[in-house]
Amino acid sequence: MDITPNILIDQFQRKHTYLRISLTEKCNLRCSYCMPAQGIPLSPKAHIMTANEIFEIAKLFVTHGVTKIRLTGGEPFVRKDFEAIIRQLATLNIEIAITTNGILLERYLPLLLELNITNITISIDSLNAEKNQQITRRNYFDTVWKAIESLKLHTTIVKLNIVLIKGTNDSEINDFVALTQQNNYKVRFIEFMPFDGNEWNTEKLVTEEVILKKVSAYFGSNTLIREKDKANDTSRNYSIKGHKGSFAIISSVTNPFCDSCNRIRLTADGKLKNCLFSANETSLLQDFRNGIDILPQIKLAISLKKKARGGMDTYEKLSDSNLHSNNRSMIAIGG
Numbered sequence: 159m160d161i162t163p164n165i166l167i168d169q170f171q172r173k174h175t176y177l178r179i180s181l182t183e184k185c186n187l188r189c190s191y192c193m194p195a196q197g198i199p200l201s202p203k204a205h206i207m208t209a210n211e212i213f214e215i216a217k218l219f220v221t222h223g224v225t226k227i228r229l230t231g232g233e234p235f236v237r238k239d240f241e242a243i244i245r246q247l248a249t250l251n252i253e254i255a256i257t258t259n260g261i262l263l264e265r266y267l268p269l270l271l272e273l274n275i276t277n278i279t280i281s282i283d284s285l286n287a288e289k290n291q292q293i294t295r296r297n298y299f300d301t302v303w304k305a306i307e308s309l310k311l312h313t314t315i316v317k318l319n320i321v322l323i324k325g326t327n328d329s330e331i332n333d334f335v336a337l338t339q340q341n342n343y344k345v346r347f348i349e350f351m352p353f354d355g356n357e358w359n360t361e362k363l364v365t366e367e368v369i370l371k372k373v374s375a376y377f378g379s380n381t382l383i384r385e386k387d388k389a390n391d392t393s394r395n396y397s398i399k400g401h402k403g404s405f406a407i408i409s410s411v412t413n414p415f416c417d418s419c420n421r422i423r424l425t426a427d428g429k430l431k432n433c434l435f436s437a438n439e440t441s442l443l444q445d446f447r448n449g450i451d452i453l454p455q456i457k458l459a460i461s462l463k464k465k466a467r468g469g470m471d472t473y474e475k476l477s478d479s480n481l482h483s484n485n486r487s488m489i490a491i492g493g
């Protein structure tokens with residue numbers, strides 16, 4: 159029996175212990191799968207949570223059962239007050255993780271190591287500098303690669319996120335898996351998800367079946383090991399016999415993990431999203447600023463969480479652009 163009194167539980171008995179906070183809507187890249195070429199309209203600065211507000215709202219979640227916070231964005235390191243934010247959050251005595259494009263990682267790595275924060279995921283969608291530039295619309299491949307190499311020296315495991323898009327970077331699946339031979343990298347292949355303005359369509363998806371076929375054909379099917387997945391894992395985990403690292407497949411579109419979802423999201427402008435795919439948001443910041451207790455709103459938002467993919471519970475609904483384009487771009491949600 160669960161005796162934790164304050165846990166945030168929804169009608170499907172899912173306990174929400176993992177909060178992802180987007181620190182900013184801004185980014186130093188322009189990834190084509192994450193945001194439209196013309197950019198997104200940014201919220202006025204006054205509508206963005208301050209460092210103190212992030213801390214106080216995060217603390218409220220922690221007192222109600224959250225045990226892990228991931229900082230994301232936009233690009234979390236472009237926040238000028240990143241140091242103040244992370245120092246405050248580090249006092250909460252919970253697991254802290256960061257997802258970053260790596261460009262500014264070297265600047266903040268000493269601070270993160272001082273605070274014992276080593277759960278850092280770096281996004282890198284191609285090992286080819288030109289292709290990387292084509293995907294991210296900026297030329298930072300060398301900087302990101304250097305950040306990965308530095309992180310490797312300081313942490314036991316380095317997680318790499320790759321959004322696979324058919325015809326763009328699916329030819330590099332085996333190159334990424336090959337990186338795991340000598341390095342303790344966890345290469346995470348993420349299925350391309352539909353958001354406002356990212357020109358998603360089903361033809362661009364690279365499924366788990368396709369990935370495994372390519373990997374088996376190259377490394378040999380007898381070398382492929384199915385690893386055990388952790389509770390609440392959104393990925394299916396694999397490795398190649400004899401490799402130091404591993405790889406994982408995150409198929410949020412074709413094979414979602416909604417049944418064991420423990421995640422909630424707070425956008426940079428202080429809105430709670432009970433699901434990445436849901437266009438519904440609960441605005442917490444204004445009430446918080448007015449001294450109103452926001453806990454009832456948080457509990458209500460969680461109780462209204464849909465069973466799967468924000469209500470787009472069939473593949474047909476998800477493929478309907480009228481439904482998924484109501485949602486913000488990933489850059490403004492926090493992936």
Ligand code: SAM
Pocket residue numbers: 185191192230231232233234257258259279280281319320321348349350351352353356488489492493
């Ligand atoms: N800027 C940081 C970064 O790129 O790692 C953090 C924010 S980014 C929105 C978080 C993650 O979401 C990244 O790994 C990115 O690749 C992923 N992402 C963005 N758009 C996506 C999409 N349409 N489908 C799947 N993953 C996406």
Ligand code: SF4
Pocket residue numbers: 185186187188189192193231232233259281488489
């Ligand atoms: Fe920026 Fe990350 Fe989105 Fe790329 S995926 S545009 S790095 S927020």
